[in-house]
Amino acid sequence: MSIRHNQPRPSSGPRRIGRLLCTIALGVVMVSAMVTIPGARVAAEPALCVPPAAGGPVWVNADCVDPEFDTPVIDQVEDVATPVPHHRVSGYFEGTDKRFNFYFPAKEKWQGRFFQLVYPLVDENAEPGDIEFGADSGAYTVQTNGGSGYRVDAAAAKFSEQVAADYYGTTETIHGYLWGGSGGSYQTIGAMENTVGVWDGAVPFIPGVPASIPNFFFIRAFARMVLHDKAPQIADAVSPGGSGDPYAGLDPTERSVLTEVTKLGIPLRAWEDYSYVLGLDDEQGLLGFADAVRGADPGYVEDFWNLPGYLGTEQSPLGELFRAAVVDETVTITRVERDGRNAPTELILDSVPVVPEYTRPDFVLYAPDGTEVGSLTGVLDPAGRSFAIGSGSSDDVLRAIDDVGARLRIDNRWDVALPAYARYQVPQREASTLSTSTGKATVRRSIRSGPLRSARASRQVSAAAAYTPARSTGRLSSSRICWTPMPFRGTATGTPARSAKPWEKTSMPTSVCGSTTTPTTSAHGPIVSSTIAEFSSRRYAM
Structure with a gap:
């Protein structure tokens, strides 16, 4: 290996000082940070x-x-x-x-x-x-x-x-x-x-396993739907000095959902930072992949709210909670505010529903005769009973806005349904209907997992098929795959380097290993695919 050190001249910019070929001795390579030896060579x-x-x-x-x-x-x-x-x-x-x-x-x-x-x-x-x-x-x-x-x-x-x-x-x-x-x-x-x-x-x-997008985000949104008000007390329970019982004070539905999202991958200790877990500061409310899902699986929303087996029709406290969050109202436009070029900028409405926090409704314009015109983007103001038109609205839709009589549909059904999407999307080739512990039928949507690019009609892909290894061959240094924790809070020997939280003072294992019969022949495939397969088989075992 050659190393060059370029140091800036006071007036002429960087210049080359020299080249050093590394000398290897006793297994330790020493290189001067400031001086090079032009032309120096190692024996081999x-x-x-x-x-x-x-x-x-x-x-x-x-x-x-x-x-x-x-x-x-x-x-x-x-x-x-x-x-x-x-x-x-x-x-x-x-x-x-x-x-x-x-x-x-x-x-x-x-x-x-x-x-x-x-x-x-x-x-x-x-x-x-x-x-x-x-x-x-x-x-x-x-x-x-x-x-x-x-x-x-x-x-x-x-x-x-x-x-x-x-x-x-x-x-x-x-x-x-x-x-x-x-x-x-x-x-x-x-x-x-x-x-x-x-x-x-x-x-x-x-x-980034195939289930990551969109499910890992939607699972947290699902937790927010049910546990938002109880999050501070859960955080207090899992924090240092807390009771250690995050389930204390939760009703049966809340306890069930906390168990569900924990098994789906949200660590209980993560609730100490519940603002992050629930995406309270996320501008998209953890639903940033909503458009991808809507494009890949456009029939999901109607199925969720109308077909048996979905939470939208389930007769349970959890089903009632989801239905109570729905806003689907059509209001009348009473006045249109326009700019100097006569382009509409704001719609004054006869009434405005209160939309639950962290749901983003769709806005659809209808002509006075009830004909659907198209979608609008913008911001709803319940206090002012107005809708400020956003920049993403189509010119054709804007030109169709009448001063009086047109109507605006306000519909958040997609954003209420999406947090439950992980319940119905599994990375397997064929759709299956499973039973919960209560014996109720539960729908499983075999939609493509990972890159969402298939139409609803082709909801068939396996976890392994959804993943394409980046390289075709590989090698392991041994027949055991070891994942070694980083000693972030200790020295190389495990002695605490500084004050740690109570649960961090327990001894940290040097590594977690899984046996393999032979070294892998794929740099990613066998290890990652087996991980996905295990995840797929276990993540609904609630």
Whole structure:
């Protein structure tokens, strides 16, 4: 590996100081952060990182050099005061558009580790909270603009250890931990499967399995529908010093829903931050995938409110709660406010219903004779009995607005029905009708799970079919797949580094492993598909 350090001249900009070929001795690579040795060579060139099989992913270990990322260039070094005092080293890999930043906390705070976030859409600039969290946990932070894949992140991780060893003046082993959520979970899993000796642990979280979109968001909206008013007391129960019983004070319906959403993946301890769990600050009320579902499964709303087996028709307290949230009224337009170009800007209405919070109604314009004209976008003002027309409304619909007599339908049935969508969408090939513990029939909609691009008529896809592996071959370092927790709140040996919450003081397992009979032949497929299959078979076992 060649390393270049570019330092700025006072008046002429960056210049090349030199090139260093890494010297490998006793398994530790030491690189000066400020001085290079032009022309220096090691006795033997390190091996290149190569695929274990033709056409497969590149296998990266601690000693090989990735030929695509073999020349890191440092182009900026500075001491930064915020969010915590740290030493930032910035650079790029020559011949690529990939950049990196290393954020080194003060030497007295560092405890021999680094944390590295991966996500397809991040750039090389770490969030202040991540830098601060790393420093508070005795770690420096590594971040790249790697996009998809794992190779540039592995190259940056290995190079960061060289720079850190020089900056901190250590020859001790540096422990690295990789983490990523959603799309970053796949990058993390890919790195776990195709590297060895680069990181010491990895945490993939909220993996983007086919059930993730839209169900994981809608499940939280479902919890909000029922438990919004009880959320503060649930939070109090699971918080440090609380009773520890989140079910205390809940009626049977509320207890049932809390059990349901817990089994569907919302950890009880997460309720300590119930505002996030319930999406109380989310502008779309956790229903951001509503349009995708409406396009893929347009018949769902009518089925939900009219057919047996759906919560919309279920004769139960929960069914009554959902029906009570419905607003479906048609009101009369009594006056139209217009701008200087005679374009309508606001509709004054004879009455305005109160729409429950976190539901966004549809607005449909009807002509005075009852003919449907089309949809409008805008904001309803119950106090002023008005509707402010939004910018997304069609010109044809706007031109059809009469000054008097036209009518506006206000209908939130979609947004009330969608939170229950996970109950009727399963990633399996054929639709099935199951029975609940009470013996009541429950509808299961076999709609495409994952990328929502099928019409309602073709609601057939399996979990495995919905997932397409990014790579065709792969390799594991052993026949056991281990998921190692990151010691965020402890040293490498598990000793608490700072005050922890009561449940964090228990010993953390070094790893969680699952046995496999042979190394995987797919970088993602077998592991992820088996996870999906297990999830699919268990998530309705309530």
